[in-house]
Amino acid sequence: MSNIQTTTQTSVQSSGSISVRASTVPLKPTGALDKYEHVDLTPVIGREYPNVQLTDLLNAENADELIRELAIIVSQRNVVFFRNQDIDIEKQKLLGNKLGILSGRPQNSGLHIHPTTQPTSELGLEISVITSKNPKKKEYESELDISRFASREWHSDITFEPVPSDFAILKVHTLPEVGGDTVWASGYEAYDRLSPALAKHLEGLTALHDARQFKIYAKHIGITLNDGPRGNPENIGTSLQTIHPVIRTNPVTGWKALFVNKNFTRRILELTKDESDATLDYLHRLVTENHDLQVRFRWNKNDVAIWANSASFHNVTRDYGDEFREGNRVVSLGERPYFDPTSKSRREALGLKRWSDL
């Protein structure tokens, strides 16, 4: 463990801190998307626009205003859904970049290149193909000796990168006859359910994120990991480890969110291993055992989900046996996560009752 810490801290220090935002003042919505029919799917997370084509937003005269507003709404609601979309790969990448740029990401951030994506990839480096065709998955999972519980894969995308993701856009084009739903959970609401004493304890702590599973996967299928830069000059090398705050401030909303996840977060560095294990277990349970901070989406062909990796967690439901499920994902990069002690929780900012007072 001490070796991991030393390695990671060294790489963090040597890479400097260039991926910061020009402004950390939260963005205010303008109401530019209010005219489109929409429905909030739960009180705390998820929204669907049943009749909007994302390409119409991109082609509109005021496209930048609309996409900036979309970035704010995704940041507030964690995940937003669009049915039966005609958006193609190039426009999906354009949208990913626009969401980040118009909501103030650092200039050196672009679209992520996943470390397992190969130079020969048919759709290019900036598209992750999310597919059920993974014949060696069981083999490398047995080496990891991981849980078979469906909850084991709750995560935010690519938090092993020093500069992780702000937004992700997934379009699913092939689905099993039934099943394959995705579930998202709110990092804001998870934070809001902490007692003030525990919240205060966690604020300012940092955690190690590590994607060792991708190294084992690469070894099993005989590929070389992409050593970067992966969409940002700080996302380099193949350690696939970094350190992030346990509680982070979302830069778009200014709200505090829980930022540890079951799939990548290994250790809270300021605690002993036993304290860290117990704390992470509690925080993961907070996310996975409270279905009233989650939203479950049943996909239809060509539906699109856009989510804020900076304030949410998600998990696919692998209940479809050997059937084929596949989609294309664009992951844009934000800034180095930070915690602003003056920021507010979502409930506090919206004037809602504290969870403990409900």
Ligand SMILES: [Fe+2]
């Ligand atoms: Fe994911």
